[in-house]
Amino acid sequence: xxxxxxxxxxxxxxxxxxVPSSASANASTTSIKTAIHAESAQxxxxxxxxxxGLNSVxxxxxxxxxxxxxxxxxxxxxLSADQLKLKALTDQKRQLAQREKQERARQQxxxxxxxxxxxxxxxxxxxxx
Numbered sequence: 207x208x209x210x211x212x213x214x215x216x217x218x219x220x221x222x223x224x225v226p227s228s229a230s231a232n233a234s235t236t237s238i239k240t241a242i243h244a245e246s247a248q249x250x251x252x253x254x255x256x257x258x259g260l261n262s263v264x265x266x267x268x269x270x271x272x273x274x275x276x277x278x279x280x281x282x283x284x285l286s287a288d289q290l291k292l293k294a295l296t297d298q299k300r301q302l303a304q305r306e307k308q309e310r311a312r313q314q315x316x317x318x319x320x321x322x323x324x325x326x327x328x329x330x331x332x333x334x335x
Contacts, residue, residue, distance in 0.1 A: 216243040218269040219250040223258045239263060 219242050224235035244250035247266055254263045287291065 210332075212262050216245060217250075218243055219247065220267050220269050221254055221263055222251065222265045223254055224264055225258055241269070247329070 221240055221242065223239050223240055224237055225232050230245070240254075242250050242253055247268065251263055251266055255261070270323055275321050
């Protein structure tokens, strides 16, 4: 066993595969979606070709962690009007929080720059009388 087999996890690929609609040779193919774990896109394509037949894979994409988290809790079908409103408000809240964070950072930067500028100013020498 190689160390890279233990350390590097397999990646998840989503694929569209053409499969025959019926057992007859003249039947049309139906496109289905499937997922497969493999080390690389080439390995995923080879595995799918072995499972579903040569040149049956029409598309193959790498599924990222963000995509799996985003779709894990997603409802099937389109969102209702109420769900869309809540989603819009949640997105707006996230954007406003990000803007607030940026504005605080900007104000801290301006304050720090002012302090640096003030410390660099030449102070007149005090002459004792």
